Amino acid sequence: MKKLSDEEEFIYDVREDFMFYDERAKLLGSPGYRNMLGKSGLGYIESVAEEARFEGQCIRWIFTGRFLTHNPLYLIVLFFAGILFGVAPLLLIAASFIYTGYAGNLLGAILLVPLAPYIAAGFAILFNVWRSVSKPDGFSITGD
Secondary structure: OOOOOOOOOOOOOHHHOHHHOOHHHHHOOOOOHHHOOOOOOOOHHHHHHHHHHHHHHHHHHHHHOOOOOOOHHHHHHHHHHHHHHHHHHHHHHHHHHHHOOHHHHHHHHHHHHHHHHHHHHHHHHHHHHHHHHHOOOOOOOOOO
């Protein structure tokens, strides 16, 4: 632990001491100061930075297949989000290749480049929904 003052007794930096955190906070990664018992929160900048860190962690979980939940409402919303972001744009681009001439093929190819990250995210979400449904006894990030 770090000594934070020149006093004779040590004042520990409690953010590094994981015994203060509950199991949920330990499981979700590096917990912030607001998660400690008896604390009410952080300043605006720290709150935004912690939120951004957690959102980045969720995006990483989506692409690595670890964003699992067993809540039926969440699964339905994630399924429709995956269809909206993954399947629908891909079908529209495929339709432009099939039903139009050279100009439509060129438009489809041009649209495929900027839409590729959204399509990949949509299919990653659908993969996580499939893993959540196929592993009913597995770990769930929502704790259900």
